[in-house]
Amino acid sequence: MESLMEPEMEPMQQKTHRVADRLAVRMSHIAPFEVMEIQTAARVLEREGHDVIHMEIGEPDFTTPQPIIDAAIRALNEKSMFYTSALGLPQLREAIAEFYRSQYGANVDASRIVVTAGSSAALLLTMGVLLNQGDEVLMADPGYPCNRHFVRAMEGVPKTILAGASDGFQLTAQHIEAHWGPRSVAALVATPSNPTGTLVHPAGLRAIHAAVTARGGTLIVDEIYQGLTYGVEPSTALSCAEDASHNLFVINSFSKYFQMTGWRLGWVVVPPAYVREVEKLAQNLFISPSAPAQHAALAAFLPETIAILEARRREFQARRDFLLPALRKLCFVIEVEPEGSFYIYADCSKITDDSFALSRRILQEAHVAITPGKDFGLNHPERYIRIAYTNPIARLQEAVERIARVLL
Amino acid sequence: MESLMEPEMEPMQQKTHRVADRLAVRMSHIAPFEVMEIQTAARVLEREGHDVIHMEIGEPDFTTPQPIIDAAIRALNEKSMFYTSALGLPQLREAIAEFYRSQYGANVDASRIVVTAGSSAALLLTMGVLLNQGDEVLMADPGYPCNRHFVRAMEGVPKTILAGASDGFQLTAQHIEAHWGPRSVAALVATPSNPTGTLVHPAGLRAIHAAVTARGGTLIVDEIYQGLTYGVEPSTALSCAEDASHNLFVINSFSKYFQMTGWRLGWVVVPPAYVREVEKLAQNLFISPSAPAQHAALAAFLPETIAILEARRREFQARRDFLLPALRKLCFVIEVEPEGSFYIYADCSKITDDSFALSRRILQEAHVAITPGKDFGLNHPERYIRIAYTNPIARLQEAVERIARVLL
Numbered sequence: 001m002e003s004l005m006e007p008e009m010e011p012m013q014q015k016t017h018r019v020a021d022r023l024a025v026r027m028s029h030i031a032p033f034e035v036m037e038i039q040t041a042a043r044v045l046e047r048e049g050h051d052v053i054h055m056e057i058g059e060p061d062f063t064t065p066q067p068i069i070d071a072a073i074r075a076l077n078e079k080s081m082f083y084t085s086a087l088g089l090p091q092l093r094e095a096i097a098e099f100y101r102s103q104y105g106a107n108v109d110a111s112r113i114v115v116t117a118g119s120s121a122a123l124l125l126t127m128g129v130l131l132n133q134g135d136e137v138l139m140a141d142p143g144y145p146c147n148r149h150f151v152r153a154m155e156g157v158p159k160t161i162l163a164g165a166s167d168g169f170q171l172t173a174q175h176i177e178a179h180w181g182p183r184s185v186a187a188l189v190a191t192p193s194n195p196t197g198t199l200v201h202p203a204g205l206r207a208i209h210a211a212v213t214a215r216g217g218t219l220i221v222d223e224i225y226q227g228l229t230y231g232v233e234p235s236t237a238l239s240c241a242e243d244a245s246h247n248l249f250v251i252n253s254f255s256k257y258f259q260m261t262g263w264r265l266g267w268v269v270v271p272p273a274y275v276r277e278v279e280k281l282a283q284n285l286f287i288s289p290s291a292p293a294q295h296a297a298l299a300a301f302l303p304e305t306i307a308i309l310e311a312r313r314r315e316f317q318a319r320r321d322f323l324l325p326a327l328r329k330l331c332f333v334i335e336v337e338p339e340g341s342f343y344i345y346a347d348c349s350k351i352t353d354d355s356f357a358l359s360r361r362i363l364q365e366a367h368v369a370i371t372p373g374k375d376f377g378l379n380h381p382e383r384y385i386r387i388a389y390t391n392p393i394a395r396l397q398e399a400v401e402r403i404a405r406v407l408l
Numbered sequence: 409m410e411s412l413m414e415p416e417m418e419p420m421q422q423k424t425h426r427v428a429d430r431l432a433v434r435m436s437h438i439a440p441f442e443v444m445e446i447q448t449a450a451r452v453l454e455r456e457g458h459d460v461i462h463m464e465i466g467e468p469d470f471t472t473p474q475p476i477i478d479a480a481i482r483a484l485n486e487k488s489m490f491y492t493s494a495l496g497l498p499q500l501r502e503a504i505a506e507f508y509r510s511q512y513g514a515n516v517d518a519s520r521i522v523v524t525a526g527s528s529a530a531l532l533l534t535m536g537v538l539l540n541q542g543d544e545v546l547m548a549d550p551g552y553p554c555n556r557h558f559v560r561a562m563e564g565v566p567k568t569i570l571a572g573a574s575d576g577f578q579l580t581a582q583h584i585e586a587h588w589g590p591r592s593v594a595a596l597v598a599t600p601s602n603p604t605g606t607l608v609h610p611a612g613l614r615a616i617h618a619a620v621t622a623r624g625g626t627l628i629v630d631e632i633y634q635g636l637t638y639g640v641e642p643s644t645a646l647s648c649a650e651d652a653s654h655n656l657f658v659i660n661s662f663s664k665y666f667q668m669t670g671w672r673l674g675w676v677v678v679p680p681a682y683v684r685e686v687e688k689l690a691q692n693l694f695i696s697p698s699a700p701a702q703h704a705a706l707a708a709f710l711p712e713t714i715a716i717l718e719a720r721r722r723e724f725q726a727r728r729d730f731l732l733p734a735l736r737k738l739c740f741v742i743e744v745e746p747e748g749s750f751y752i753y754a755d756c757s758k759i760t761d762d763s764f765a766l767s768r769r770i771l772q773e774a775h776v777a778i779t780p781g782k783d784f785g786l787n788h789p790e791r792y793i794r795i796a797y798t799n800p801i802a803r804l805q806e807a808v809e810r811i812a813r814v815l816l
Contacts, residue, residue, distance in 0.1 A: 020681040021655055022593060022626060024540050024562070027685050030692055063488045072700065073481050080471045081670035117525050117672065120694055128561065132432050133541075149692040153536065154432070155563060185430060218430060247429055262489035262699030264525065273428040277435050284438055284557040286528055290698050291670030292480065 030149055035371045038359065042369045053391060053399045056369040058194060060259045060342065061390040065308045067299045068260065075295030082291065086282040087275075088115025088267070089294045096267055099301045106239035108269055114278050115267045115289045119224045119253040122268035123150040124285070126220055126249045129277045130186060131156035137220070138179055138187040140171045141377035142345065142384070144194045147222065151188075159184065162379045165335035169196040169345065173207035180215050187212050189237075190222035192229060192340025195376045195386040197320075199232060199339050202240035209237070209244055220249045224266065225341040227257030227309070230317040232339045238269060246271050254293075256341070257309060258300045263293040316342050319389040319396055326400045327387070330407055342389050345373075349383045351407060359385055366402035438557055443779045446767065450777045461799060461807045464777040466602060468667045468750065469798040473716040475707045476668065483703030490699065494690040495683075496523025496675070497702045504675055507709045514647035516677055522686050523675045523697045527632045527661040530676035531558040532693070534628055534657045537685045538594060539564035545628070546587055546595040548579045549785035550753065550792070552602045555630065559596075567592065570787045573743035577604040577753065581615035588623050595620050597645075598630035600637060600748025603784045603794040605728075607640065607747050610648035617645070617652055628657045632674065633749040635665030635717070638725040640747045646677060654679050662701075664749070665717060666708045671701040724750050727797040727804055734808045735795070738815055750797050753781075757791045759815060767793055774810035 035056050042052045075081075087093065090110070097110040116122040123146070131137070133155040139147055141160035148158035161179050163169050171189050189208060191200040200208070205221070212219045221237040228234075237250050253266035270278050282288075299305055323344060324334060332346040352358045359372040373384030389396060443464050450460045483489075495501065498518070505518040524530040531554070539545070541563040547555060549568035556566035569587050571577050579597050597616060599608040608616065613629070620627045629645040636642075645658050661674035678686050690696075707713055731752060732742060740754040760766045767780040781792030797804060 020537075020679070020685060021624070022538055023682075023685060024537055026540075027537055027688065030688050032684075032688050033691060036691070059491055063490075069484050073484055076477050076481055076484075081668070082471075083467055083669045117698075118695060124693065129428075129432055129435055130430055132434075133563075146692045153693065154561075155541075216429070260489070261491045262696065264694075264696070264698045271428070274431075276440075277428060277431060280435065280438050280440050283441060283444070284554045285532065285561065286672075287526060288670065288672070290525075290672045290701065292700050293698065 026152060029152055031145070033145070034356070034375045038363060038369050038371060041363055045363070045367060050367050052363075053368045053395055053402070055388050055391065055399060056371045057388060057390060058343075059261050059390065060256060060312075062259045062312050064260050064263070065258075065305050067302055067305045067308070068258070068296045071299035072292055072296035076292060079295065083288045084291050084294060086279050086286065086288050088113070088289055089298075092294050092298055095298060095301050100236065100238060104234070104236045104239050106236050108238055109272075112245075112269050112272055112275060113267055114270055114275070114282065115265065115294060116282070117266070117286055117289050118255065118264040119222070119251050119266035120146070121282075121286055121289070122251045122266050123147065123222075124153065125278050125281050126251065126268055126270070127151055127154035127156060128281045128285070129274055130218055134183055135186075136181060136184040138171065138176065138184060140169060140189075140193070141379040142169055142195055142373065142381070143377055144190060144222075145375060145377070147188055147190070157183070160377060164379075168198040168200070168336050169193060170198055170200045170204070171208060172204065173211040176208060176211035176215070180211075180217070184215070184217060186218040186220055188220040188222060190224075192225040194225065194341055195343050195371070196336065196345040197338025197341045197343045198336050199229065202235055205237055205240050209248065213244075213247060218247045218249065219244065220251065222251045224251060224253035225256050226252060228313060228316060228342060229340040230313075230320055246273065254297050254300060257313075258297070259309070259312070260293070260297065260300070263290065263296060265289060265293040265297055316389065319391075319393055320344070322393050323387065323389055323396055323400070326396075330400070330404055344387045344389065346385050346387060347383050348385055353382060355382050355385050362403055362406060365406045366399070368399045368402055434560060437560055439553070441553070442764070442783045446771060446777050446779060449768075449771055453771070453775060458775050460771075461776045461803055461810070463796050463799060463807060464779045465796060465798060466751075467669050467798065468664060468720075470667045470720050472668050472671070473666075473713050475710055475713045475716070476666070476704045479707035480700055480704035484700060487703065491696045492699050492702060494687050494694065494696050496521070496697055497706075500702050500706055503706060503709050508644065508646060512642070512644045512647050514644050516646055517680075519683060520677050520680060521675055522678055522683070522690065523673070523702060524690070525674070525694055525697050526663065526672040527630070527659050527674035528554070529690075529694055529697070530659045530674050531555065531630075532561065533686050533689050534659065534676055534678070535559055535562035535564060536689050536693070537682055538626055542591055543594075544589060544592040546579065546584065546592060548577060548597075548601070549787040550577055550603055550781065550789070551785055552598060552630075553783060553785070555596055555598070565591070568785060572787075576606040576608070576744045577601060578606055578608045578612070579616060580612065581619040584616060584619035584623070588625070592623070592625065594626040594628055596628040596630065598632075600633040602633065602749055603751050603779070604744065604753040605746025605749045605751045606744050607637065610643055613645050613648050617656065621652075621655060626655045626657065627652070628659065630659045632659060632661035633664050634660060636721060636724060636750060637748040638728055654681065662705050662708060665721075666705070667717070667720070668701070668705065668708070671698065671704060673697060673701040673705055724797065727799075727801055728752070730801050731795070731797055731804055731808070734804075738808070738812055752795045752797065754793050754795060755791050756793055761790060763790050763793050770811055770814060773814045774807070776807045776810055
């Protein structure tokens with residue numbers, strides 16, 4: 001009897017435990033990240049004793065600079081970690097404003113700076129105050145997939161525009177003119193871009209802003225890789241569109257350049273008329289950003305921290321400069337020279353017509369983890385892989401040699 | 409000429425800088441917290457040199473226990489603060505599961521525990537996986553206003569039910585039966601409650617769960633004040649509804665009992681079938697909860713931390729026991745004995761028919777800050793004030809004496 005009962009029990013238990021009773025439709029629009037599957041497979045290999053080189057993750061390999069750690073410890077010893085203002089610690093907002101002034105010559109009043117729980121919260125708040133149901137936000141494909149989901153989460157419609165190598169994989173003013181529709185309300189530009197590492201240079205950004213403004217729209221510029229540029233002066237949309245303060249939101253983060261990923265801290269510069277609205281929404285959805293992270297971040301702009309970060313930026317640049325010719329020698333085509341972030345978006349169509357299978361094969365045979373294009377949209381993802389140069393050059397060299405052995 | 413020009417400039421500048429070009433409709437549904445206005449007015453008084461007693465804020469006055477601070481500092485010295493899993497550090501999820509086991513005799517598998525950026529993120533994720541546009545969530549009025557906004561943010565409709573003193577200001581199974589409609593999909597219960605300090609006891613919770621289950625709905629229980637109960641054993645919905653694992657979400661927080669407000673850390677226990685969905689949404693909307701906060705929270709369940717927290721809980725109880733008769737002597741009516749959190753929801757209709765004006769008057773004349781009922785819904789808010797006993801007894805005594813001088 002028992003052996004008869006057990007198989008009968010199984011499906012029932014499955015029904016109770018594996019199928020969600022109720023699931024919001026939005027969940028079917030959110031694909032899991034392929035990179036997570038790659039990571040899981042990599043971990044299996046590592047448990048089997050293999051040495052996996054991780055080039056799949058969007059996170060610097062550098063630990064948080066010591067002056068930032070020291071500031072956190074000092075604050076923990078000296079201060080109480082109560083809620084802060086929903087807009088963030090006033091002295092941190094001032095420090096960010098001063099950084100814009102000294103580093104970029106941009107004059108941004110501290111009152112417009114809203115400190116957030118990472119750029120994730122900054123994007124959610126921005127979409128939250130701007131979008132009604134059905135409102136379209138134009139953005140480039142390939143792009144960071146979460147940007148689409150923040151639009152969707154706030155009832156909007158991400159209108160992705162296929163941006164090819166000839167456009168540097170970025171939106172242009174021509175795209176705005178061609179694709180702006182009656183329901184379009186905003187455009188989102190990410191510069192430097194994840195996954196392509198390409199920039200929108202100031203002249204291009206000015207043209208995009210003019211095209212958006214002419215249509216009564218809002219421009220959202222994601223600058224979360226700001227500062228990580230190579231051979232190009234870092235810049236900000238805030239100084240290239242002088243008259244933009246009424247319709248420009250600029251998203252930023254302490255994660256990438258400042259290497260504070262796990263701390264979850266970012267900010268958004270909002271038009272003056274939106275400060276109160278963003279504050280209201282932030283009070284309700286987040287209460288306040290992390291107090292320890294904010295105290296730590298006060299040290300992010302110190303000269304000794306910037307010296308560490310600039311040395312690391314040069315190291316990133318050296319890695320990129322090593323990888324670009326090495327990958328090209330392996331028949332990867334890098335159509336647009338990446339000038340920022342820490343990614344190379346490589347066309348592998350001379351090697352395969354299935355970048356997804358190729359990433360799997362490189363992981364299984366070379367033990368090098370990379371991210372297939374399918375995580376970044378529908379713009380010929382089968383042609384591309386994203387490689388993060390978040391390893392020392394010796395490891396990158398090892399990775400290239402391993403991939404060569406598989407491909408050649 | 410100049411004096412003529414200037415007034416002309418003003419309205420233009422106002423137009424550019426004060427009126428948002430585009431504002432989502434949802435923003436008009438989110439009222440600013442009255443308590444923030446009270447705080448601003450209090451700060452003005454303080455700048456004028458007055459000593460203001462703060463009883464308006466929903467935050468313990470106790471600083472984070474030292475063992476938690478120490479754990480954070482140790483982690484900052486020894487570990488890298490990279491992104492963690494979107495679900496949280498495995499050892500923290502295990503520690504929370506063990507806490508349910510040892511403290512509440514509830515058997516909750518760690519795989520069901522999702523660590524979040526405060527209970528705010530827990531609520532957003534819960535609503536995000538459950539709600540489609542127009543789906544109703546039943547909840548009591550008076551209640552914590554943000555709970556309504558989380559429902560709205562995810563396209564749902566908060567269906568507030570007037571819950572009076574005879575129901576302990578809480579939902580009952582009868583409410584579910586009377587108000588459940590064709591678009592109702594979930595009920596939200598907060599126990600202990602903000603602003604009333606009242607509980608839903610296990611039998612009541614079981615009845616609510618049964619009523620919700622009979623209608624194919626989901627029960628969301630907000631336990632963010634769990635552990636802060638007086639004269640009543642603390643409990644969890646997870647042990648009072650044994651067969652509930654398929655349709656019960658339980659929200660919790662490290663902010664209140666564990667006194668880690670500024671760290672922004674909480675968790676949600678989700679049905680097994682929802683773990684992957686919540687993970688997907690968390691990856692997209694938050695990436696991961698704060699790493700330093702998670703390392704700190706590992707020390708939250710240590711015996712030495714619990715000893716500190718229990719001493720503080722007894723202190724909260726002593727404050728409540730002092731305040732209740734003292735307020736009643738001043739003609740405030742406290743219809744339902746608050747058994748949890750750190751709030752008293754006092755009926756002041758014997759004193760005034762306008763609790764809002766009364767709070768203003770008490771602030772201006774007694775320099776005691778309290779929150780008017782209008783922050784908590786539409787259930788006769790003009791009758792009530794919320795008093796937070798987040799001050800030492802000597803200060804509470806001073807506050808009562810000052811209020812007495814104004815009222816008597």
